[in-house]
Amino acid sequence: MAVVAIDLSKCINCGWCRRVCPTETIKYFSTGHRTHIVEPDGCIDCGICAPVCPVDCIEAVPGYTVAPELLTAAREKAKQHAGAQRKMKLDRDAVIARTLEKLREGVHAGA
Numbered sequence: 001m002a003v004v005a006i007d008l009s010k011c012i013n014c015g016w017c018r019r020v021c022p023t024e025t026i027k028y029f030s031t032g033h034r035t036h037i038v039e040p041d042g043c044i045d046c047g048i049c050a051p052v053c054p055v056d057c058i059e060a061v062p063g064y065t066v067a068p069e070l071l072t073a074a075r076e077k078a079k080q081h082a083g084a085q086r087k088m089k090l091d092r093d094a095v096i097a098r099t100l101e102k103l104r105e106g107v108h109a110g111a
């Protein structure tokens with residue numbers, strides 16, 4: 001298990017990593033210096049954050065061990081996050097389908 005950390009000397013505070021983190025373990029402002037930090041005990045090492053960083057400043061911290069109960073809680077949070085994302089996508093797809101249907105009806109009514 002490798003937790004990740006942000007190199008604050010390179011971070012441009014774009015917020016992408018915070019938006020994609022499924023455990024909400026990347027925080028902003030919590031240091032009081034307007035920086036992004038990873039709260040290590042919430043990191044499940046999913047690796048989603050590193051590829052979205054435009055300046056490649058998210059790196060592994062080998063050797064950090066998250067207590068099993070914290071890891072379980074973080075994984076549960078990630079599971080709930082994934083469920084919420086899935087629901088949001090289904091809701092969005094339903095809205096798009098309804099909108100397209102209305103547009104089609106409008107076209108046929110006007111024809």
Ligand code: SF4
Nearest residue numbers: 021043044046047049
């Ligand atoms: S590796 Fe996953 S859980 Fe850890 S900070 Fe990045 S996105 Fe969040």
Ligand code: SF4
Nearest residue numbers: 011012014015017053
């Ligand atoms: S994605 Fe990279 S640059 Fe953007 S806030 Fe996160 S660590 Fe900083």
